[in-house]
Amino acid sequence: KQEVTQIPAALSVPEGENLVLNCSFTDSAIYNLQWFRQDPGKGLTSLLLIQSSQREQTSGRLNASLDKSSGRSTLYIAASQPGDSATYLCAVRNYGGSQGNLIFGKGTKLSVKP
């Protein structure tokens, strides 16, 4: 059974720091991996999607990498800002699973202090 783990559960950094959020998964037979952002009391917003054949994706100050063989993904946030404060979730879609069937980690709660 696929399990997705995110470490750390919470992270507090001063504004301007570069930071890395980690995601690991137990079954490397994934179709893709997505990183989401969730603000308090809100739904999830997709940040980046990495197909299993890709190694990384970039969007603005965000860069996500994928190493299927080791079962790891990282989300790199450059020059963090207070507006980046949120919970970040990663989710995988297994091969053979439908698009609606994502397996989520429990998230990393990020706080960026001014």
Added chain:
Amino acid sequence: NAGVTQTPKFQVLKTGQSMTLQCAQDMNHEYMSWYRQDPGMGLRLIHYSVGAGITDQGEVPNGYNVSRSTTEDFPLRLLSAAPSQTSVYFCASADRPGAQETQYFGPGTRLLVL
């Protein structure tokens, strides 16, 4: 283009009552899903649909029913509410298989069962 909408935003039920959580999307997406989010448990898949008329169970389907009579709508029915169903419920949709598998989430319905 409203994306994914959910109603109601908040609901209080008594044990044994039934209700329907509404979900609609205006992006002509084939794939729709229902997740519940609980503290310490992350998001877990309840039911999903790969198209109108087709539904399947996710990880935690017991106590919930779904149907998909149109592409746009995917209601979730609680047959006899229990306190264990107190949670935040999210509906999501995604397009056909391919490069653009981004999941779009609704704002959530907060359910309290007394």
